[in-house]
Amino acid sequence: MRTIFGRTTALLLTIMVMLTLVPAALAAGNAVNLVVNPTLGNILTDSDGRTLYRFTKDTVNVSSACYNQCAVTWPPLLIADGNPVAGEGVNGNLLGVLTRTDGTRQVMYNGMPLYYYNKDVNPGDTQGQLVGNVWFIVHPNTTTIANGQGTTVRESRNDALGSFLTDKDGRTLYMFTKDSENHSVCYAGCANTWPPLLVGNGVEPSLDGIAGTPGVTVRNDGNRQVTYGGKPLYYFAADTAPGDTKGQGVGSVWYVVAPAGAAAPAAPVAAPAPAAAPAALPNTGDGGRFPLGALALAALLLGMLGALIRPRHQRDRA
Numbered sequence: 001m002r003t004i005f006g007r008t009t010a011l012l013l014t015i016m017v018m019l020t021l022v023p024a025a026l027a028a029g030n031a032v033n034l035v036v037n038p039t040l041g042n043i044l045t046d047s048d049g050r051t052l053y054r055f056t057k058d059t060v061n062v063s064s065a066c067y068n069q070c071a072v073t074w075p076p077l078l079i080a081d082g083n084p085v086a087g088e089g090v091n092g093n094l095l096g097v098l099t100r101t102d103g104t105r106q107v108m109y110n111g112m113p114l115y116y117y118n119k120d121v122n123p124g125d126t127q128g129q130l131v132g133n134v135w136f137i138v139h140p141n142t143t144t145i146a147n148g149q150g151t152t153v154r155e156s157r158n159d160a161l162g163s164f165l166t167d168k169d170g171r172t173l174y175m176f177t178k179d180s181e182n183h184s185v186c187y188a189g190c191a192n193t194w195p196p197l198l199v200g201n202g203v204e205p206s207l208d209g210i211a212g213t214p215g216v217t218v219r220n221d222g223n224r225q226v227t228y229g230g231k232p233l234y235y236f237a238a239d240t241a242p243g244d245t246k247g248q249g250v251g252s253v254w255y256v257v258a259p260a261g262a263a264a265p266a267a268p269v270a271a272p273a274p275a276a277a278p279a280a281l282p283n284t285g286d287g288g289r290f291p292l293g294a295l296a297l298a299a300l301l302l303g304m305l306g307a308l309i310r311p312r313h314q315r316d317r318a
Contacts, residue, residue: 167197
């Protein structure tokens with residue numbers, strides 16, 4: 001009886017373990033993970049480390065534009081049922097599912113349908129990056145903006161900084177001195193703190209009441225960042241209200257941008273450096289710990305004592 005009971009208990013424990021492990025294995029197969037690429041930074045992959053891409057011709061949160069031969073070259077990341085699982089470093093709230101026209105379910109991230117590239121043979125390959133200038137890797141903080149959504153840059157001012165650029169809602173825009181002309185180097189954590197000003201596909205940014213040259217630079221995740229005079233423009237996450245300029249001078253590399261023809265905003269005033277201490281002078285007075293007069297007197301007394309002792313030694317020898 002005890003033997004039967006023991007075997008039954010062992011069988012039940014085995015079934016429980018299997019019921020625990022199987023869903024975990026299925027979830028791992030549907031996971032979207034984060035890996036660090038040596039040139040592209042943090043990018044999304046599947047659970048096997050295969051790179052995932054976005055297609056800029058898709059309609060965010062609505063539909064995929066990749067079917068037939070396109071889907072052969074760029075197979076969609078599919079899930080049979082349930083929900084995709086977020087790996088470490090991936091925001092699970094941004095994962096979703098799109099039902100394709102053939103009824104299959106494609107994984108989305110922040111509204112972007114995700115794909116493989118059939119020429120990526122090994123985990124970590126990124127051969128699909130920039131193909132046709134419409135296929136791009138996806139960062140965990142890649143944001144989305146609707147195709148055709150415009151952006152307007154205008155002017156604001158305050159007494160401390162004078163005139164500077166804002167978006168249409170009055171939120172201050174900044175430049176990064178480490179950028180080069182029409183090229184951003186602000187990604188990963190930098191882009192979390194300094195989100196780029198974006199414009200949708202198929203439309204150019206506009207200016208409201210100011211002169212200058214607006215433009216666009218394509219970031220390495222496919223987003224189109226607005227530039228002004230070749231300078232990529234950013235927000236500062238700590239600016240919570242229109243007119244805030246908390247990013248001015250941060251790290252001595254982030255500054256508001258003056259409209260063309262306006263005086264450059266004043267740089268933050270640095271605190272005055274403490275006055276340098278005067279050079280030390282030789283101590284020749286009586287204020288020192290061992291004044292020269294006392295040293296001379298001590299030397300004289302030692303000499304006299306030596307003179308008294310020397311004759312006595314000579315008499316003792318005699």
